[in-house]
Every structure is written in C-alpha cells, then in structure tokens.
Amino acid sequence: RRDRKGNAASMSKPLDGWTIVFDLDGTLVNTAPDLLEALNHVLTQADFAPVTLDTIETMIGQGARAMIVQGLLAHGVTPSDSDLDAFLEQFLDYYAANIADHSHAFEGAVEALTGLADRGAILAVCTNKKQSLTDQLLSELGLANHFAAIVGADSVPSRKPDGDHILRTIQAAGGSAERALMVGDSRTDERAARNAGLPFIFVPFGYEEESSEQLKPDIVLEHYSGLIAVLENWIS
Numbered sequence: 001r002r003d004r005k006g007n008a009a010s011m012s013k014p015l016d017g018w019t020i021v022f023d024l025d026g027t028l029v030n031t032a033p034d035l036l037e038a039l040n041h042v043l044t045q046a047d048f049a050p051v052t053l054d055t056i057e058t059m060i061g062q063g064a065r066a067m068i069v070q071g072l073l074a075h076g077v078t079p080s081d082s083d084l085d086a087f088l089e090q091f092l093d094y095y096a097a098n099i100a101d102h103s104h105a106f107e108g109a110v111e112a113l114t115g116l117a118d119r120g121a122i123l124a125v126c127t128n129k130k131q132s133l134t135d136q137l138l139s140e141l142g143l144a145n146h147f148a149a150i151v152g153a154d155s156v157p158s159r160k161p162d163g164d165h166i167l168r169t170i171q172a173a174g175g176s177a178e179r180a181l182m183v184g185d186s187r188t189d190e191r192a193a194r195n196a197g198l199p200f201i202f203v204p205f206g207y208e209e210e211s212s213e214q215l216k217p218d219i220v221l222e223h224y225s226g227l228i229a230v231l232e233n234w235i236s
Contacts, residue, residue: 013120014232019175023184024127026206033102038095039071042087048075058209061186064091100140108224113146115228124149126169131155149173161188163195190215
C-alpha cells in the first residue's frame with residue numbers, strides 16, 4: 001500500500017493503542033515452588049514441619065504475610081504481630097536470595113508477549129508483589145523488557161483490588177483505560193479489573209480457588225497460545 005506520493009504507507013497493527021495488563025504470580029509466572037520453599041524455610045527455622053503447596057496455594061495472591069499466617073495455622077498457631085513481622089523478614093530475605101530457582105513463565109506466555117508486541121499492543125504488569133521482588137524476578141527470568149510499565153504493590157497508594165492500581169499501571173505504560181484489558185488468575189484481579197472499568201480475562205491455571213463460573217470473567221483463557229486470537233476477536 002502506498003500513499004499519494006508513492007511512498008510505502010505504514011500499515012496499522014491490529015492491537016495498536018491497546019494496553020494489556022497482566023498480573024504476575026499465577027498469571028504470567030508459576031512462582032509457587034519458590035514461594036513454598038521460602039515459607040517452609042521460615043517454618044523449619046521455627047521448628048515447625050514444612051507444609052505442602054495445597055496448604056497455601058490459594059493465599060499466594062494475597063502476599064507473603066497471608067501465606068505465613070496460613071502456614072502457621074496449619075500447625076494450630078496464630079502468630080503475634082511481632083512474631084509475624086520477624087517471620088516476614090526471614091521469608092523475604094530467603095525468597096529474594098532464591099527467587100527464580102524454580103519459577104518459570106507459564107507455557108506459551110513468552111510467545112504470546114512477543115506476538116502481542118508485534119501486533120502493536122502495550123504490555124504492563126500490575127502485581128501485589130513488592131516492587132523490588134517483582135523487578136528482580138522479571139529480570140532474572142529475562143521478561144522485564146517485554147513491559148512498558150511494571151507496578152508493584154508498594155509503588156501505589158492502594159493495591160489491587162483497588163482499581164486505581166491498574167489505572168496507574170496503564171498510565172505509567174502510556175496507555176488509555178478506554179482501550180485496555182486485564183489478565184489475571186484471581187478474584188482479586190477480577191475485582192480490580194471491575195473497579196477500574198476494564199474487561200477481565202481469567203487464566204484458570206493459576207492459584208484461584210474459585211471457578212470461572214463463580215468469577216464470571218469476560219473471557220476464560222485456557223492456554224496462552226489462544227490469547228492473541230481472543231484479543232483480536234474481542235476488539236474487532
């Protein structure tokens with residue numbers, strides 16, 4: 001296609017101007033193995049037996065503190081605030097030192113990110129993980145360069161499910177909320193998307209206990225190989 005002067009005219013890309021916001025843990029990256037190791041480090045240091053993933057899997061989206069509380073509750077222990085603070089410090093120190101030992105992007109995610117960018121989409125991460133840990137994890141996995149903005153929980157006044165967390169992420173990425181979607185694996189992500197006025201794409205392979213029937217997302221994405229087609233169909 002050429003313009004009136006005979007020069008090649010630029011072809012618009014199908015996802016130009018659209019911002020795709022991703023949750024991190026349980027959505028883009030399977031972080032459960034390393035989070036569980038960090039929790040079990042804390043428990044064994046305190047002379048408790050380690051727990052299995054099913055004990056804390058549905059708490060992962062709620063942060064390290066919630067996982068520690070759940071791990072201790074499995075042993076019939078409710079920690080004091082001061083003990084919990086100490087356990088949290090131990091957890092974060094161990095996790096930061098071993099953050100990508102076993103964590104990995106979900107199957108097809110990297111290819112989907114590349115394909116979305118090729119089609120003009122703006123990509124961003126909105127996570128309730130601490131900013132420093134988020135940046136470290138994405139860097140160690142070689143994923144950071146895919147995103148125009150990466151916004152952790154402690155970089156905003158109110159984290160998800162507050163919709164403002166997503167809106168600030170879109171703004172930081174240079175996008176528009178009127179042309180944006182949220183991809184996540186949890187009720188927290190669903191609520192945040194609704195609070196921000198965004199369509200919600202649910203990935204059922206993450207850490208959410210509730211089913212897609214309960215969450216009522218706009219789209220259910222069973223595998224990342226289908227994401228591009230789903231998005232192009234949604235916005236067409």
